[in-house]
Amino acid sequence: SQQGEEDPQALSIQEGENATMNCSYKTSINNLQWYRQNSGRGLVHLILIRSNEREKHSGRLRVTLDTSKKSSSLLITASRAADTASYFCATANDMRFGAGTRLTVKP
């Protein structure tokens, strides 16, 4: 079974707006990872957040983790057309991925 499930499934925004994607999981985790996939390519690692961390930043990316709710969110600020991609979360326990969020940023 999939560990991480993202929502929304699809998100369309204008350039400059912020994009927020959510991930829910079912069991205890050591860490949670967010990845990005451009169409027809492999996944690229974005951020790893450990179970004892609540928030982590990397450039325009901000990830939060709420272990009590078994959920995480990925915020992309000041989005760009180049951010158009699918975004996936994965829990470290088994490296399974959810359905992902397809983000479209319109120029």
Next chain:
Amino acid sequence: GAVVSQHPSWVICKSGTSVKIECRSLDFQATTMFWYRQFPKQSLMLMATSNEGSKATYEQGVEKDKFLINHASLTLSTLTVTSAHPEDSSFYICSAAPGQGARIYNQPQHFGDGTRLSIL
């Protein structure tokens, strides 16, 4: 940074052909590699966990005789789709991380660029 190379990137072949896909860790040793399959606009489905020097662990519903995995060295795992049919057409992706055991699950995975397999 750590790099995983996957080859070929694209293959088209006739039904009944066996196709081998290679996944190499270029600058680190990988005792474990993961193989995924992805259908258009869908998520990655974990097919199997490849273990160097031992048998792969297959996910439920994945035929081990259909998808042969060999992890003969610390830098190379291969996935062979045997007697491929049109329904095997898909995007196959591998990933790996340095280290061994539980440690590999506590660091970023590095993905190959995928192999698009089309069976006619």
